[in-house]
Amino acid sequence: MTARPGSWQAIEAEVLRRIHARDWPPGSAIPNEADLAQSFGVARATVNRALQSLAEAGILDRRRKAGTRVALHPVRRATLRIPILRHEVEAAGQPYACRLLARDEAPAPEVVTQALRLPSDAPLLHLRALHLAGGAPHALEERWVNAAAVPAILSAPLDTISANEWLVANAPFTSGDFSIAAANATTDEAAALACQPGAALVEVLRTTWDGARPITWVRLLHAPGYRMRMAL
Amino acid sequence: MTARPGSWQAIEAEVLRRIHARDWPPGSAIPNEADLAQSFGVARATVNRALQSLAEAGILDRRRKAGTRVALHPVRRATLRIPILRHEVEAAGQPYACRLLARDEAPAPEVVTQALRLPSDAPLLHLRALHLAGGAPHALEERWVNAAAVPAILSAPLDTISANEWLVANAPFTSGDFSIAAANATTDEAAALACQPGAALVEVLRTTWDGARPITWVRLLHAPGYRMRMAL
DNA sequence: AGGGTTATTATGTGCAGACATAATATCCCA
DNA sequence: TGGGATATTATGTCTGCACATAATAACCCT
Missing domain, CATH: 1.10.10.10 (Winged helix-like DNA-binding domain superfamily/Winged helix DNA-binding domain)
Structure with a gap:
């Protein structure tokens, strides 16, 4: 000590x-x-x-x-470790699974293209996946990937490995934003997460960049009861 | 560069x-x-x-x-800066105010005493305060302070300076926990925060310690729309 | 007094060398 | 062959020195 x-x-x-x-x-x-x-x-x-x-x-x-x-105001900093979802679930001692709910290349909403600073007609791969912990819904993932920056994603076996994990291993990034908010579950989201509509959910928004090239935009909606812990 | x-x-x-x-x-x-x-x-x-x-x-x-x-799995870490609430509000260009809603020395709930690892009859100062940004509710603070560890708090002018700020300046701590979750507003909380009951709110739980001595337990409930941002 | 140049000073960082420490590989002996 | 003592090796860190850099203080000239 x-x-x-x-x-x-x-x-x-x-x-x-x-x-x-x-x-x-x-x-x-x-x-x-x-x-x-x-x-x-x-x-x-x-x-x-x-x-x-x-x-x-x-x-x-x-x-x-x-x-x-x-320092006059010791600005406290909490460091949040952002693990791959699979690791997070497995570290809690539960079996992990991931179901790909949707995969298409439809045009992205304005919110997404603006966050990635891309033209509104940029070709983006859209993915929706449900992460499960011990059979129960853990988090709902809504993701848009900049296919131009990561062309290999188009042929990745996303039914075998989650996009989350594939990207970490194959698309390094240099910077990003990360934000947390709370959102009431819509009926669709409630159905996917097996909870009541209106339930308070932790919403995580993340965008990542490789230098000046936008890589991906993700919205993660955690099942009720989820808590992010960090040390001060 | x-x-x-x-x-x-x-x-x-x-x-x-x-x-x-x-x-x-x-x-x-x-x-x-x-x-x-x-x-x-x-x-x-x-x-x-x-x-x-x-x-x-x-x-x-x-x-x-x-x-x-x-590193095989570059565990990404986001560092969250935890400013004093007043600074956070003022940095957003809004006038800050804080109203002390309650101040008593009632026995604390089990959740609190257990989190602080104190006997359930430990003398704790209970505070409830509403932080305002530009006149609108910003966050509702529910706090329990270990009076034994910080006796000076009993005579602090908490109607002038928020407990948040007073403690930062007067009760240094060495370690702590910090966690974030989402919660539906109860009717009381909704009334205080001027929002709909059931609205999804960001809930921050924090406990701080000075070595082995527990200092304080806080629950912060942010008004709807609040978003915590950090850099990756 | 004012304003620009110069000196001072505390931190930032580089270098070479040395030893400490932890983890691993190897050897030797029963 | 098994297991314990020993050698090896890469990182961890301290020392003493030097110079770079940034910010401030001092100065000087008009």
Whole structure:
């Protein structure tokens, strides 16, 4: 648990302790790296490593010449791990299955083409799939894939492997958006997810990009009772 | 945009490019640091910095002796910034207000005491507040604070400053849980949030700890239309 | 006093070398 | 052949040094 004395982790922990104990209250400047290094009896690089780690976590604000100060509003960040749905289900100890409900190349709604910044007549592959956990509906997936960016998807065995998983393995992306909201189940959605119409569902919207090329747009509707957990 | 040649960021970018270009496909081992350092013409420490950064991002798996390999399932992580509600509202360009609806020291429900791992008769301060954005309801906050851990809260001016903000400034925490779900508005909640009963609402549950001491439990119910955004 | 140039300073980062550590591979002996 | 001691190897990290960079402070000249 406790780091070896003199290690950058030990320095980090001690700095954190002082911040926490209000020795260095929020907004205050802390000694410079050289001084800290001397007082801790380590090299400046070691102090630098510790402080950079804390700065990356948002605990410290560092600016050249201005020095290092304790963040005034430690903007807490929660990191959400986004696993492949199959892994998520299996990690919960339940058998996973996926049923492809629809697959066509109809024109996409404006919402989708605009989110992907594509012309409204762009050729997109439309997929609808139901993810099952232990036989019960887990999530309803509505997806549009930019066929121009990922032509191989047109011949992928999407009845065997979920588009979710196929894309992760075959269409790397460099950036994306991710948003969460709540939605009342429509009658169609309720039928697919075996719940009451109007039930509150977690809705996840995601778009992914490979550089400037849009890859895919997904809307994931989770069955009632679903909860996304993350650590602070 | 492009990093200076020879910098660790440049190494990182090049490694990422090779992974991305499938020169080093998922699951494969990449050359060791010494070899990479030589081929890039930089010091091993520089390569190390680059690879550590990628490992922290989940792109690489590194193990002593075993070497470095491209992560098989690059578990994507989205980082969610959790601002103080006031800041969130003001950042959207709307005036913020907070109304304290209730403040008492009634015994807490089992759900709360269990989540905080406290005896069911522990003295907890109960608060209910409505956060407003531009006059319209933004979120309904239901909070229980461990008075034993943060005695100063009992004399805090919670009609002036939201408990949310007061705690961030006065009760640092070391760890916590954070989870998101969807809930149908009850009639009471609908009345407070000025929406229809049954409307789908984003529900955020949060508990925070200072080491082993529980600090607070919060349930935040966002008004309809709320959407949490994050970058991948 | 004002405004632009220059010095100062704290962080950012690179290098070479060294040792620590963990995980694996190998060897040796019963 | 099995199993435990030992060697090997790749990453982890510390040190001391150097220079780069950005931001601020100081200065100077008009």
